[in-house]
Each structure stands twice: as C-alpha cells, then as structure tokens.
Amino acid sequence: MKKKLLAGLLTTAMVATMVAGCGGNTSDTGSNSSSSNTSDGGSQTVGISMPTQSLERWNRDGEYLKEQFEKAGYKVELTYSDNDSGRQVNDIQNMIAADVDLLVVAAIDGAALNTAMDEAADAEIPVISYDRLILNDAVSYYVSFDNYTVGKLQGEYVVEALDLENATTTYNMEFTAGDPADNNAGYFYQGAYDVLKKYIDAGTLKVVSGQVDFDSVATAQWSTDTALDRAQNILGSYYADGTQLDVWLCSNDSTALGVAQAIQSDYSGTNKPIITGQDGDIANLKNIVDGIQTMTVYKNVSNESVVTLALAQAILKGETIDESLCDTFDIECAYDTTSYSTTEGHNCPSFLLVPAVVTKDNLDYLVDTGLYEWDGDYLKSTAE
Ligand code: GAL
Numbered sequence: 458m459k460k461k462l463l464a465g466l467l468t469t470a471m472v473a474t475m476v477a478g479c480g481g482n483t484s485d486t487g488s489n490s491s492s493s494n495t496s497d498g499g500s501q502t503v504g505i506s507m508p509t510q511s512l513e514r515w516n517r518d519g520e521y522l523k524e525q526f527e528k529a530g531y532k533v534e535l536t537y538s539d540n541d542s543g544r545q546v547n548d549i550q551n552m553i554a555a556d557v558d559l560l561v562v563a564a565i566d567g568a569a570l571n572t573a574m575d576e577a578a579d580a581e582i583p584v585i586s587y588d589r590l591i592l593n594d595a596v597s598y599y600v601s602f603d604n605y606t607v608g609k610l611q612g613e614y615v616v617e618a619l620d621l622e623n624a625t626t627t628y629n630m631e632f633t634a635g636d637p638a639d640n641n642a643g644y645f646y647q648g649a650y651d652v653l654k655k656y657i658d659a660g661t662l663k664v665v666s667g668q669v670d671f672d673s674v675a676t677a678q679w680s681t682d683t684a685l686d687r688a689q690n691i692l693g694s695y696y697a698d699g700t701q702l703d704v705w706l707c708s709n710d711s712t713a714l715g716v717a718q719a720i721q722s723d724y725s726g727t728n729k730p731i732i733t734g735q736d737g738d739i740a741n742l743k744n745i746v747d748g749i750q751t752m753t754v755y756k757n758v759s760n761e762s763v764v765t766l767a768l769a770q771a772i773l774k775g776e777t778i779d780e781s782l783c784d785t786f787d788i789e790c791a792y793d794t795t796s797y798s799t800t801e802g803h804n805c806p807s808f809l810l811v812p813a814v815v816t817k818d819n820l821d822y823l824v825d826t827g828l829y830e831w832d833g834d835y836l837k838s839t840a841e
Contacts, residue, residue, distance in 0.1 A: 479586075479798075479805035480578075480594030498530020501559075501773060504552030505533060508565040508589075509540040512679060512711050513738040514758060515563065518588070520840065521762035522561060529766055540678050542569040542638075549573035553580050559769050563587040566638035583772045585765060586805070588758075590640040594799050597772060599807040600765045602756045603791070604641045607812050608648025608708065610754050611733040614814060615704050618731055618751070621656045629665045630704035631691055632674040633684050633712045645708040645735070646671050653706070662704075665695045676712050684715030692723040702730045710734040710741040710753055717749050737815060737823060742836045745817050755815045759828055760788045764808050782808065 503526050507519045515537070523533045534552055538545035542565045552560060553576050560582055564570055570591050577584050578595035586596045619628055635642030656662040668674055676684050684707070696702055702724060707713035713734035720730060734741050734753040744750035767785055771778050780792035789811045797805045815822055820836060823829040829836045
C-alpha cells in the first residue's frame with residue numbers, strides 16, 4: 458500500500474517519514490491484508506491487546522473496540538495482559554502466530570514491546586498504537602487524545618477555580634502523576650505543570666512537599682494504592698501541623714481515588730481541596746457528585762474506537778491515509794504528523810481526539826454521549 462506523497466511541499470527527509478507510518482523505512486503497512494478485499498471485515502482478524510482490566514477505562518476500550526470491529530465484520534482476538542509487559546509481548550506474539558491481519562495495541566510499557574513489534578514488522582502486520590504510544594518504528598499509526606491538552610485542562614481548571622491571576626494569597630498544592638512506563642504520563646504532567654509554573658514561580662502556588670519533578674510525583678501502574686500511600690506520607694510529613702492544602706493535581710482518576718482517600722483519612726483541615734482527574738471512571742463521578750473530587754478530564758473512548766476502526770479499515774484496504782479520514786465520522790479529531798515520535802526523527806502520523814472538562818455542573822455532558830445515565834443521584838454506565 459502506498460500512501461499519498463506530499464512531494465514538492467516537503468523536504469525529502471520529511472516525506473520519508475510521513476509516507477511510511479512511524480518507522481519511515483517501509484512504505485507498506487498493510488501488505489498482510491488481502492489486497493483484493495475491499496469489503497469490510499470478511500475473513501480478516503484484528504488482534505486487540507489491552508493493558509489491564511484493573512483500571513476501569515480499559516474495560517470500556519476493549520468492549521467498544523471489539524464491538525466496533527465485530528459490527529464491521531471482522532473477527533476479533535482481545536487480550537488483557539494484567540499490567541505485565543512480558544505477558545503483553547507474549548499475547549501479541551500469539552496473535553502474530555495466529556496470523557491476524559492488523560494489531561491494535563495499548564502498551565503497558567511503551568519501551569518494552571520491541572520483540573513483539575519486530576515480529577509484527579517481519580510478518581508485515583500493521584500496528585495501530587492505541588491511546589499510548591509504542592516507542593518502536595513498526596507502529597504504523599497512533600490514535601489517541603491530545604495528551605498534552607489533557608494536562609493543560611487540569612492546570613487551567615485550577616487557575617480559574619482559584620482565580621490565580623488575581624490571587625493575593627498563597628495556595629498550597631501537591632502533584633500526583635502517572636506511570637513512567639506510559640508514554641502519555643509525561644505529556645499529562647507537562648501540560649499541567651506548564652500552566653501552573655508561572656504561579657509557582659510567582660509564589661501564588663506553593664508545592665509544600667517540594668516534589669515537582671516527574672519522577673518524584675509519578676505513580677507506577679497508575680495504582681490507587683501507591684497514590685494513597687504517597688499522599689498519606691505527604692500529608693503526615695508536611696500538613697500534620699495544620700498547613701492548609703488547597704489543590705492536589707492528579708493526572709487521572711485511579712490516582713485521584715487514592716489521593717481523595719488519603720485526604721479523607723489523613724487530612725485535618727476543614728476545607729475541601731481541589732482534586733483533578735482524568736477518564737470519568739464511575740467511582741470518581743460519584744466522588745464528583747459528593748464534592749470529594751472536583752473535576753475529571755473526560756475522553757470519550759467510544760469515539761476513540763470509532764476512529765480506530767476507520768483507520769484500520771483504511772489501512773487494510775490500502776487507502777490513502779491523511780486528515781481526510783477525520784471527515785468520515787462526526788467526531789472532532791486532528792491529523793498530526795509532528796507531535797509524536799516512535800524513535801528520534803521518526804514522527805508517527807497520529808489521529809488525536811479532543812478531551813473535555815467534566816465537573817459537578819456539567820455531568821449531563823456525559824449523559825448526552827449516551828454512554829452514561831442517571832441512577833438516582835449518581836451516574837452509571839448505560840452498558841450495565
Ligand atoms: C493513560 C490513559 C489515561 C488513563 C491512564 C491510566 O495512558 O491515556 O486515560 O487511563 O493511562 O490507565
């Protein structure tokens with residue numbers, strides 16, 4: 458499959474990168490598909506490798522992806538690898554051995570899938586890196602949300618909620634970021650930090666623990682328990698003397714759950730600190746209704762599966778892939794060829810969806826997606 462050349466507009470080096478998926482060294486990402494097959498699905502099989510079922514969202518992603526691909530006539534092999542990278546390599550290897558036509562992979566560790574990715578490249582199986590970027594040039598395309606913007610929205614929420622532009626006092630805060638193995642985690646954190654840095658520098662915001670570098674605030678596997686333990690330690694060490702905590706910026710909902718628990722058990726102040734999150738997990742939406750968590754950045758993963766299916770179909774049919782793919786569905790999405798690199802110098806063509814802020818005041822935004830419904834005072838999934 459040849460992708461459209463943008464020759465003439467671009468330098469040779471850029472063309473080499475852009476026409477060839479993330480790797481830049483092959484122009485054929487779809488040769489495993491039967492080229493005569495222009496109908497949907499048919500006898501083709503898609504292997505979907507998800508990281509874990511222990512975080513709510515991946516259960517939703519797996520279900521939506523399976524449903525989308527099956528509805529379009531594909532056979533689906535879906536695996537969860539229990540947050541174990543070795544197991545994910547194994548799961549993907551099994552799919553390659555079963556001769557799947559395309560792989561959709563959400564990596565546990567973006568840097569630990571080289572063996573499986575090299576085998577996929579040898580077998581000429583196209584790979585869509587799903588949500589989290591795999592740092593290997595065998596990846597054909599990346600589908601995700603604008604990860605930097607996720608963090609930016611969290612930071613901007615804090616700026617507005619505390620009216621930091623006009624603040625005459627110092628607000629105290631802490632950070633909890635995500636899993637260092639997850640390529641997204643750094644983007645989320647950087648997005649938030651870049652917004653808040655100016656207020657930290659000006660003294661309007663104070664990180665009382667002093668822990669601001671990514672490695673100090675990161676949370677392996679996005680674990681709720683790990684986030685809880687660290688938050689309890691910080692509260693015990695820096696806030697036990699009555700120091701007021703105003704904000705705890707958490708990169709996602711599973712860590713926000715741990716931080717919220719620590720605040721409930723170990724914080725003696727009477728104010729309700731702002732707690733941010735990401736994903737719109739049901740437990741966190743309940744905390745938002747109850748005023749325990751303040752906001753979440755919602756990413757409609759049903760839409761993410763729609764975009765992934767459209768991209769997979771285009772790859773398998775050998776179609777030209779560019780920004781026009783975004784016109785084939787009613788979902789806001791950008792084609793981005795510069796923001797994400799699988800290896801240095803190899804930009805990965807990416808389709809990036811748009812995240813949204815959800816607070817207590819706009820929970821109906823979720824109901825409007827059709828994926829959530831009210832169950833008394835709280836929201837539940839319509840899939841239940
Ligand atoms: C990220 C993902 C987030 C969140 C987190 C924890 O990679 O983009 O939505 O789910 O992992 O699983």
